[in-house]
Amino acid sequence: MKKVSIFILSLIVVSTLAFAGGTKEVKFPERGKSITIIVPYAPGGGTDAVARMLAKYAEPHLGVPITIINKTGGGGAVGWAEAAKARPDGYTLTMFAPNIVTYAIMGLSDLNYESFESVLMVNNDPGVIVVAKKNKDLDVVKMLKDPSYVSGGENPNFYLLAIEAKTGVKHKDIPYGGAAERIPAVLGGHVDFAVINIGEGKGQVDAGELIPKAVLSDKRIPALPNTPTLKELGIDAQMGAWRGLGAPKGTPKEIIAILETAFTKALNEPGFKEAMEKAAFTIEYKSSGDFYKFMKEQEVAIKKMLGK
Amino acid sequence: MAKTNIIVAIVFIVFAILVLFLSNSIPVSKDAPITLDTPMFPRMLSYGIILLSIILILTNWKEAFITKTDNKLIWIGREQLKIVGIGLAIMIASAVVMIYLGFILAMILMNFSYMVFFKVKKKHVLFLEPLLTTLCIYAVFEYVLNVPLPKGILFQ
Amino acid sequence: MLSNLIQGFGSILHDPTIFLFMAIGVVAGIVIGALPGLTSTMAMAVLLPLTFSVPSHLSFPLLLSVFSGAMYGGSISAILINTPGTPSAAATVFDGYPLAMKGHAGKALATSTIASSMGGLISVILLSTISPLLAKFALRFAAPEYFALAVFGLSIIASISTQNLIKGLLAGLFGLVIATVGMDPISALPRFTFGRSELLGGVAFIPLMVGLFAIPQCLVEMESIFRTDETLKNIKSELLNWKELLYIAPTILKSSLIGAFIGAIPGAGGDIAAFTAYNEAKRSAKRGEKFGSGELKGIAAPESANNATTGGAMIPLLSLAVPGDSNTAVLLGGLIIKGLQPGPLLFTKQAGLVNTIFASMFVANIFMCIIGLLGIRLFIKALNIPKKIIVPVVLTLSVVGSYSMNNSIFDVFVTILFGIIGYSMQKVGIAASPIVLAIILGPMAENNFRRALIMYNGSLAFLYTRPITIVLLAITIFTLVSTLIKQHYARR
Incomplete structure (x- = not known):
């Protein structure tokens, strides 16, 4: 009897609240609709791979299909411009990558992370300093403090800038197009070292052709348990390629919360963890609020590096 | 074709001048490594276009205006x-x-x-x-x- | 080793569904390749999610069949409607279309079919035998070597501008200027982007190709649209005879080697290979061979070379995890999603998959040959479709193709703009192919020249101190001079 009365009472309270405040319960996502994730990079790349794996494991938690659309160009800016214009109803999301912070600072894009709502951070692949097999015994700290060693990077090379900010030593950095050009440059001995993400060079690392010397992160990463962090070696430089989800500005808080919960569940799925580990992507979860804070910190750090 | 070629050359020269003009607004990074500046390559190409266009004009001048053997404008009806x-x-x-x-x-x-x-x-x-x-x-x-x-x- | 290939056959014979997947893949690839604006990269990206759900011994053969089929399919539209379906077929237009216009569309298509599959087969054999060697050699390519390779490619402009050398060079320089649009990767500064983020990555290549080839061709067809609706009369559907087959065999062999070699160098794909092989075939032409007006060797060379890059491009992908072009980049994505890390260990740890890849590429090329030869009679029917229908259809495809590359209407306008430029240039006797070649090679030449300068602290010593660079530059000078001499005598 007591239980029933409590139940009825709470029912009344809830319904009056609902009617009085007009706070309808948000029904998201509705059946029959689908969620689109705009990936601003080409299919086959790292961001695309993470998005596809994430979509696969989040679908059951959201109950609707998730489609990936690759809208490439402008280092991500074109895809983000499209996502920013989309209706803020939670049905269009986009993948964030470091350029969402850096391009605005470099004056290459009008949009930055502030033009979106952050949903959650999914992964963060810290930079890994690699050398060729013949330089296996090189002391990485000595190398980083000796300006005669040449780096194969890109312009701007935020990994190297982060290291240089701590060591004060400037290396010659030959700008390449991407990891696909940097790794052969190290293997062929055209440069002495490069900073890559482990997923880009795992095959070579496993074969012993590329030697990982240090990781630019706070803690050692699961893919390379025997490789020290640069912090352990006395140079506290941290920088990674991170990815997360964003939604158009103005997407209701309730919807962001539903998305955050569903994607967080996907992140914790054993299948997702296994797939990410196999592909050598490091999962790093940050909640919506923490992700925003993280990007803000990145912005400050990068502005300092570029002297802006 | 000779007259057409001269018109082509003039159009290319105008294009090259436009590129040279636009290349003035290309930013140059101050701490760039020792290499060609960002606007340098398009500028070199523009000079190349102007040079080749002038050669094209010179080689067609005689036929177009002096001997007039081949001065039909090839265009469409x-x-x-x-x-x-x-x-x-x-x-x-x-x-x-x-x-x-x-x-x-x-x-x-x-x-x-x-x-x-x-x-x-x-x-x-x-x-x-x-x-x-x-x-x-x-x-x-x-x-x-x-x-x-x-x-x-x-x-x- | 060749034994890998044989083991691969063994493993694909276990599961006959592979053959079904591959037949579908080859047909889909051919259709996609033949339609201007649809690219194999797009098709492979669509099939990429399949690697999640379908076992890799089925999904990779499917992807590879699409890859091979599309590389060949591009030649069909190049031959029949003077519009290369893919950038790699741009060099096939030179002799393919003239031969078709002479009524020998059957011969042209048969040549491209046989050359394509032979090129593919030769490259698979090379891939399964000397791939580690070639991969090691490709690693010796640093910025100076890439620069020399690009210069060599650009020198081809001289040999394809037979009508007027200066105008050809002007077109090349125009293409090089267009290629500078976008973010300069060396300094990370934008050039000629007018503040549009769509242009940061440069003028998108597929819209530009469609603009330079498909639109002008449609406009030319329109000019005579009101004259009696004449479709090509007297189309002979005869294919090749043995004599002709023997005649093109040496060209196919040489071009396939060129293609496999160029494909093995990361960053150089089917387009560069096709032009290089065409150039070489033309340079070594004997008296009486009429390149540019329907020479069989002029079709065989680019077609065998571009298909040979499919095997070549797998070399850096599998052994270095470095994708050679956008197609292999998608394949790399597929491997990564599967948790298979390409690299030297793939050959030992995943030998089964590697062997399957070799064997399925081999079979895909045989399928391609059979399907292609059987399809020729059907393809030729395209010539019977009235212009009044084919023109709007091709224009619709051009719109959708240029849009879908980046899902951007901006690119549709890029296509139209370059359509107008391409048409005007054609009218004043400037060919589109030097522009395309320059746009492909421009960034490679510029970026690597500047990279090399950084390596050498601003000195030009890299031009004469590195053996491979010297060899490449010497070949450039040799082919350039011998081509120019030949052209000089031919004009007399």
Whole structure:
């Protein structure tokens, strides 16, 4: 009897609240609709791979299909411009990558992370300093403090800038197009070292052709348990390629919360963890609020590096 | 062809000057490594274009203005120019329409305009071609290739 | 080793569904390749999610069949409607279309079919035998070597501009200027982007190709649209005879080697290979061979070379995890999603998959040959479709193709703009192919030249101190001079 009365009472309270405040319960996502994730990079790349794996494991938690659309160009800016214009109803999301912070600072894009709502951070692949097999015994700290060693990077090379900010030593950095050009440059001995993400060079690392010397992160990463962090070696430089989800500005808080919960569940799925580990992507979860804070910190750090 | 070549050369020189002018607004990074500056390569190309254009003018000068052996302007006839102009106009208009009305309507309209413009008489071709072409392509892209085509901002 | 290939056959014979997947893949690839604006990269990206759900011994053969089929399919539209379906078929237009116009579309298509599959087969054999060697050699390519390779490629402009050398060079320089649009990767500063983020990555290549080839061709067809609706009369559907087959065999062999070699160098794909092979075939032409007006060797060379890059491009992908072009980049994505890390260990740890890849590429090329030869009679029918229908259809495909590359209407306008430029240039006797070649090679030349300068602290010593660079530059000078001499005598 007591239980029933409590139940009825709470029912009344809830319904009056609902009617009085007009706070309808948000029904998201509705059946029959689908969620689109705009990936601003080409299919086959790292961001695309993470998005596809994430979509696969989040679908059951959201109950609707998730489609990936690759809208490439402008280092991500074109895809983000499209996502920013989309209706803020939670049905269009986009993948964030470091350029969402850096391009605005470099004056290459009008949009930055502030033009979106952050949903959650999914992964963060810290930079890994690699050398060729013949330089296996090189002391990485000595190398980083000796300006005669040449780096194969890109312009701007935020990994190297982060290291240089701590060591004060400037290396010659030959700008390449991407990891696909940097790794052969190290293997062929055209440069002495490069900073890559482990997923880009795992095959070579496993074969012993590329030697990982240090990781630019706070803690050692699961893919390379025997490789020290640069912090352990006395140079506290941290920088990674991170990815997360964003939604158009103005997407209701309730919807962001539903998305955050569903994607967080996907992140914790054993299948997702296994797939990410196999592909050598490091999962790093940050909640919506923490992700925003993280990007803000990145912005400050990068502005300092570029002297802006 | 000689006179045409001289006109071609002049157009290229104008293009090169435009590139040189625009290259002035290309930023130059202050702490760049020792290499060519960002605007340098387009500038070198522009000088190359100007040089080659001048050679083109010089080698054709005699034929075009002195011996006049080969000074016919190779261009297209008025009739052809009109057809091509209208053909292009239909395409440009359709691309603009596509922004507002989306892929299906814009392309049906474009194909139908071409059918009318080409004076296709057979009724079944006149109506079926635009519908079939557009819908087949739409279906392949939308459902097989999974590429979403524009829906048009009026229908969003 | 060749034994890998044989083991691969063994493993694909276990599961006959592979053959079904591959037949579908080859047909889909051919269709996609033949339609201007649809690219194999797009098709492979669509099939990429399949690697999640379908076992890799089925999904990779499917992807590879699409890859091979599309590389060949591009030649069909190049031959029949003077519009290369893919950038790699741009060099096939030179002799393919003239031969078709002479009524020998059957011969042209048969040549491209046989050359394509032979090129593919030769490259698979090379891939399964000397791939580690070639991969090691490719690693010796640093910025100076890439620069020299690009210069060599650009020198081909001289040999394809037979009508007027200066105008050809002007077109090349125009292409090089267009290629500078976008973000300069060396300094990370934008050039000629007018503040549009769509242009940061440069003028998108597929819209530009469609603009330079498909649109002008449609406009040319329109000019005579009101004259009696004449479709090509007297199309002979006869294919090749044995004599002709023997005649093109040496060209196919040489071009396939060129293609496999160029494909093995990361960043150089089917387009560069096709032009290089065409150039070489033309340079070594004997008296009486009429390149540019329907020479069989002029079709065989680019077609065998571009298909040979499919095997070549797998070398850096599998052994270095470095994708050679956008197609292999998608394959790399597929491997990564599967958790298979390409690299030297793939050959030992995943030997089964590697062997399957070899064997399925081999079978895909045989399928391609059979399907292609059977399909020729059907393809030729395209010539019977009235212009009044084919023109709007091709224009619709051009719009959708240029849009879908980046899902951007901006690119549709890029296509139209370059359509107008391409048409005007054609009218004044400037060919589109030097522009395309320059746009492909421009960034490679510029970026690597500047990279090399950084390596050498601003000195030009890299031009004469590195053996491979010297060899490449010497070959450039040799082919350039011998081509120019030949052209000089030919004009007399």
